Amino acid sequence: MISYGRQWIDKADIKAVTQVLESDWLTQGPKINKFEQKLARYCGAKYAVAVSSGTAALHLAYLVAGLRAGDEVICSPNTFVATTNMLLVVGAKPVFCDIRLDTYNLDEQKVEKLISKKTKAIVPVHFSGQPCEMNTILRIAKKHHLLVIEDAAHALGARYQGEKIGSLSSDMCIFSFHPVKSITTGEGGAVLTNNSRHYKKLLSLRSHGIHKNKLGKNVMADLGFNYRLTDFQSALGISQLRKLGRFLKDRHSVVQWYEQELNSLNQVILPRELPRNYSSWHLYVVRVKNPKLRDRLYKFLRRRGIGVNFHYPAVYSHPYYRRHGFAAFALPNTEIYQKSCLTLPCYPTLARSQIRYISRTIKSFFRSYERTA
Ligand SMILES: *Cc1c(COP(=O)(O)O)cnc(C)c1O
Numbered sequence: 001m002i003s004y005g006r007q008w009i010d011k012a013d014i015k016a017v018t019q020v021l022e023s024d025w026l027t028q029g030p031k032i033n034k035f036e037q038k039l040a041r042y043c044g045a046k047y048a049v050a051v052s053s054g055t056a057a058l059h060l061a062y063l064v065a066g067l068r069a070g071d072e073v074i075c076s077p078n079t080f081v082a083t084t085n086m087l088l089v090v091g092a093k094p095v096f097c098d099i100r101l102d103t104y105n106l107d108e109q110k111v112e113k114l115i116s117k118k119t120k121a122i123v124p125v126h127f128s129g130q131p132c133e134m135n136t137i138l139r140i141a142k143k144h145h146l147l148v149i150e151d152a153a154h155a156l157g158a159r160y161q162g163e164k165i166g167s168l169s170s171d172m173c174i175f176s177f178h179p180v181k182s183i184t185t186g187e188g189g190a191v192l193t194n195n196s197r198h199y200k201k202l203l204s205l206r207s208h209g210i211h212k213n214k215l216g217k218n219v220m221a222d223l224g225f226n227y228r229l230t231d232f233q234s235a236l237g238i239s240q241l242r243k244l245g246r247f248l249k250d251r252h253s254v255v256q257w258y259e260q261e262l263n264s265l266n267q268v269i270l271p272r273e274l275p276r277n278y279s280s281w282h283l284y285v286v287r288v289k290n291p292k293l294r295d296r297l298y299k300f301l302r303r304r305g306i307g308v309n310f311h312y313p314a315v316y317s318h319p320y321y322r323r324h325g326f327a328a329f330a331l332p333n334t335e336i337y338q339k340s341c342l343t344l345p346c347y348p349t350l351a352r353s354q355i356r357y358i359s360r361t362i363k364s365f366f367r368s369y370e371r372t373a
Contacts, residue, residue: 003347
């Protein structure tokens with residue numbers, strides 16, 4: 001099965017990890033700082049705090065932002081559930097904003113009318129690696145005194161109008177290093193910020209809320225967690241970060257090949273990068289014009305070893321959300337999108353021949369459908 005995404009691990013990665021395994025420090029050693037410095041420098045942020053997952057990164061960012069019961073947070077329903085699950089964990093209420101039908105990101109034009117007295121933050125998700133319209137979002141946030149926390153789990157290496165995602169005109173930006181993301185540490189994540197108070201609080205909450213006082217004694221001042229990344233994971237992160245440029249280039253090649261193969265196929269809508277932006281192409285999502293055929297195409301491709309997927313069923317459509325305040329909730333563009341989207345395989349090691357096979361199989365589906373219709 002050609003999966004929709006996968007990691008690329010080479011000998012240098014393996015060596016970096018085994019070196020740490022043979023050293024004195026498996027965790028809380030020197031590698032984590034180094035990884036954080038390199039990540040912050042790559043993105044152009046002042047501080048990075050590496051944690052055990054993207055979900056942990058979201059949890060800490062929300063806590064540090066001071067989000068709590070009674071607060072409302074505007075976000076996109078087209079995301080992985082962790083984005084809003086962590087809002088529920090801190091007691092805040094997700095307020096879902098409809099998406100645009102060109103980038104499938106939250107529609108910045110629809111944000112302002114969702115703002116109430118309880119609104120505290122906006123959480124833009126750079127879906128599939130396409131940057132959200134940040135200038136507008138930041139302008140709205142400033143006008144209404146809201147925090148902006150970017151879920152950039154898909155977008156390490158992406159650029160908004162020439163600026164790297166993570167270079168932060170927002171308050172915080174989170175990344176994930178799960179194996180399907182831009183780079184991997186197995187499990188892992190990070191919060192980036194330019195705010196030194198946020199930075200100190202993130203460090204504290206990552207490790208039980210404990211810090212050393214002036215006398216060198218360990219004291220617990222915040223109610224924290226163990227959300228630490230290990231040193232061997234950090235070593236993998238450092239090694240992977242060196243190859244990020246290559247990974248991104250390869251993902252762009254995959255997209256170009258799909259465009260060469262599928263541009264002329266008028267039964268599907270291909271995703272497009274907005275002119276001034278650079279996508280990290282975490283996901284390659286097409287839309288099937290006739291949504292009635294989407295599930296049939298999904299099965300057809302799966303039976304032929306092509307691991308297509310759905311990103312995402314709207315967060316509010318999951319049973320848990322249906323039971324917790326979103327029973328009959330629906331947004332028009334999100335509904336159109338979630339019934340027609342299909343994620344095709346996209347990762348750096350995909351070969352031209354595999355893209356040809358996937359594209360040919362898609363075309364043969366539509367041909368056989370048209371013959372029988
Ligand atoms: C992957 C992902 C996360 C969570 O990251 P984990 O490292 O898997 O915990 C959060 N948000 C989005 C949009 C993601 O794709």
